[in-house]
Amino acid sequence: MSALLELTGVSKRFGGIDAVRGVDLRVERGEIIGLIGPNGAGKTTLVNLITGVHRATAGTVRFEGADVTAQRPHEAARRGLARTFQIVQPFPQMTVLENVMAGSLFAGASATPAIAREDAMQHLERVGLGAQAHRPAAILTLPSRKRLELAKSLAMKPRLLLLDEVNAGLNTSEIDGALELIRSIAADGVTIILIEHLMKVVLSLSQRVLVLHQGALIADGPPRAVVDDPRVVEAYLGARFAARFAQHPTEASRA
Amino acid sequence: MASHWRRIGIGLWLLGVAAAPLSGDNYVIKIATFVAFYGALALSWNFIGGYAGYPSFATAAFVGLGSYAGALCQNAGVPMVLSWGLAAGVTAIAAAALGFVVLRLRGHYFAIGSIALVEILSLIASWWSGLTGGGEGLNVTILPGGPVFIARFFLYAMLAIVVLALVATVLVERGRLGFGLRCIAQNEDAAEMVGVPTTLYKVLAFVLSGVFCGAAGAAYASWVAYIAPTDAFSILLTVKVPVMVLLGGPGTVFGPLLGSSALVLLEETVWARFLEFHQAILGAVIVALIFFLPGGLLGLAGRVRKSA
CATH class of the missing domain: 3.40.50.300 (P-loop containing nucleotide triphosphate hydrolases)
Known part of the structure; x- marks a missing residue:
């Protein structure tokens, strides 16, 4: 396969x-x-x-x-193929629920807005935004917006x-x-x-x-294994530090 | 806006326009026909400008194309109402083709591109004098039956186009297309990401905004029995229609009807007395709209209810 x-x-x-x-x-x-x-x-x-x-x-x-x-x-x-954005991308003037409905309606399996509404509500409950469903997306706090992004992605099945x-x-x-x-x-x-x-x-x-x-x-x-890989340490911290890390891991991590 | 208020508003509007012949005054019937004509254009613009949020100035391009297509069909012997249908079809096809090109632009660039469509079609109508009569214009076969019959006939013809546009608006608003267009209006990239086929939906909105303009334009040509490039592709018309929708409430079903009738009646009662300031007053209305009425008259009604 x-x-x-x-x-x-x-x-x-x-x-x-x-x-x-x-x-x-x-x-x-x-x-x-x-x-x-x-x-x-x-x-x-x-x-x-x-x-x-x-x-x-x-x-x-x-x-x-x-x-x-x-x-x-x-x-x-x-x-x-669903994704969330590093910089959240809500539909600001729609309600939280409508934002999630969009995912359900256009990428998920919902045939009509009415079905999408029910489906979206379940995803909102799951991420803990059920109480905010009917508020405009624009007024959500950053953590809530991140959860909204997640609910929207989940609605996309x-x-x-x-x-x-x-x-x-x-x-x-x-x-x-x-x-x-x-x-x-x-x-x-x-x-x-x-x-x-x-x-x-x-x-x-x-x-x-x-x-x-x-x-x-x-x-x-x-x-x-990846975190201890010298090439990875070098990519993050530079060649000189990586060399020290390889010789004295504990001392380097304290520095 | 609560849906029963909306239904009452639409019902009263339709009844009011339909009842105009009761006055027995041909002037009143003429104004009512203009109210219906602009109502159809405003509902059309609402698809692309209201729901999809694309500032289109292509209205006059569709009206002009529809009026020439209808007039030419009619003069070629096609029955009148059928030639309006053909005009609507021609406008729809043109809107799809042109939309595919200009809808790649966004914001101000799209606005300028859509105005260019009006100018280009106007130039074609002027140059192609073998077909269109050029700058001298085109006479359209006059409907027999006398002025009273003709006045009523065209009033109800325009009203029928309004009803078709209304039905289309309600269907769009309730369905996937309307939801997708609202997503596009707010954040086109995010709309594409949740699976909205943005190009297709924008082209559909543009076609819807063209098809009823094409029919109304063709009916208008039959009504006035004469069209010329400067009238048919009027820049003033292309600006006025969006102003009407913004005045009433963009992205709603009743807003375009409310705004278009308000502006037409204002024009007849107030501006007609100040002919030389006509366009200056339109400019002032636009500025006032932008500053004081972002949601249109319907938005204002909503605000009043909230504070009450």
Whole structure:
């Protein structure tokens, strides 16, 4: 059986900048994958290439065996490729419920707005926004907006969910709640790619971690092994620190 | 706006226009016909400008195209009402083709692109004198039956187009298309991300905003029995119709009807006395709308109810 998602030699060039360079990647059904990398490493660009926002300059993207390199974002959404945005993107003048209905109506399985309304309400209850259903999306706080993004993505009945910094800007207890929620989504059989800066989230959820640096995939493996990989340490902290870390791991981590 | 108030408003509006012949005054019937004509145009603009939030100035392009297509069909011997239908069809096809091009633009660029459509079609109508009569205009076969019959006939013809546009509006508003267009109006990129086929929906909204304009334009040509490029593709008309919708309440069912009738009646009762300031007053109305009535008259009614 083919992988759920398969990238072969995917590159993206913006003018003179190689944002993503020759990425090869297989994602199997049911995996939870962490995608990390320093700022500007190309993480969001990679997500955009998978969801049809950008078209790869070279290489192919296959989803469930079909070549989707040239798909438009709405086609990706209908195929079951849902994503949340690092910068949340609500429909500000609609209610919270209507925001989620949009996902259910256009990418999920709901045939009419009435069915979408019921479906959306369930997703809102699940992320803990049931009480806010009829308030305008524009007045939500940042943590609530992040949950709204999540509810909207869930309403799209995703097979693969790409969570782009869904935990950024949340406090510790809010993060614990989010971890719980992501685990329960994964338990429903949704494959998840987490794009994340918070190592706590990455290490506690991911079965496999990918590291992107200057547009190229430099590591791919179990979380612990990847974190200790000298190339990864170097990408984050620079060559000199990485050399010290290799000699005296404990001393370096104290410094 | 509560739906029963909306129904009452629409019902009263339709009754009021339909009852105009009771006055026995041909002037009143003529004004009512204009109210219906602009009502149809305002409902049309509402699809692209109100629901999808695209500031279209293409209204006159559709009206002009419809009036020429209808007039040419009629002069070629096609029965009148059938030629209006053909005109609507021609306008729909043109709207789809043009929409595919200009709807790639957003915001101000789209506004300018849509105005360009009016100018280009107007120039074609002027140049292609073999077909359109050029700047001298085109006479349309006059309907037999005498002025009283003709006045009533065209009033009800316009009203029928309004009813069709109303039905289309209600269907769109209740369905996926209306929901998708509202998503597009608020955040087009996010709409695409949740699975709204944005290009298709925008083109559909543009076609809907063209088809009833085409029919109304063709009916107008038959009514006045003479069209010329400057009348048919009037820049003033293309600005007035969006102002009407903004005045009534964009993205609602009743707003376009309320706004268009308010402006037509204002025009007849007040502006007619100040002919030289006509356009200056329209300008003042636009400025006042932008500053004081962002949701139109219906938005104002909503605010009053909330504070009460």
